[in-house]
Amino acid sequence: MDDSEEESDLEDEEYDSDYSDAGLIDAVKKGIKRLVVRRAETEPPGNLVYENTSTPRGLAMIIENSEFDNLPRRDGSQADFDKMCQLLRGLGYRIGSRRKVTAREMMQFMDEFAGRPEHEAAHSLTKGSAY
Structure with missing residues (x-):
């Protein structure tokens, strides 16, 4: 066929x-x-619409953990991680990521990520979770 x-x-x-x-x-x-x-019709930036056209569009932080204390292993987290990276890159975001990190390493990464100079020129930042 x-x-x-x-x-x-x-x-x-x-x-x-x-x-x-x-x-x-x-x-x-x-x-x-x-x-x-379908691409949405765009409105010029104004009171109800903010500009989101920078290149990169913004920064996205992804943290992937599959094993936790006192919880069952989360199978499929690698596939979720890969798909989220693919989606966000396709939307024009620059990805910062860490896998299998401790709570302390996660906090350190968030502090470092928040201090990145690219935030000044980027129009957005993404946040999300899958669990």
């Missing part, structure tokens, strides 16, 4: 900016095989 025949069997789901994360997750659980993402 060639690519054009294969594509005709795929369901498309459009993901607009007002589509909630929960709605997206539900759509994926229903078996959406391909997601079509």
Whole structure:
């Protein structure tokens, strides 16, 4: 089967900016095989919109730990880490990351990351968690 025949069997789901994360997750659980993402119309920076066009767009800090005291091992954290790096790089972020760090090392990394001079020119900083 060639690519054009294969594509005709795929369901498309459009993901607009007002589509909630929960709605997206539900759509994926229903078996959406391909997601079509459209670029949102842009508004000029102003009172309700801030500029987010720097290169890099901003900085993203990712810390991946899979083993914790008094908790079961978190399988799949490496895959989550890889996908988050891929996603954020695709969005134009510069990644700072650490894997398998202690609480002390994590705090030290956060202090170092917060002091990076690139923050001055970047328009945003990302924060998130997966657990």
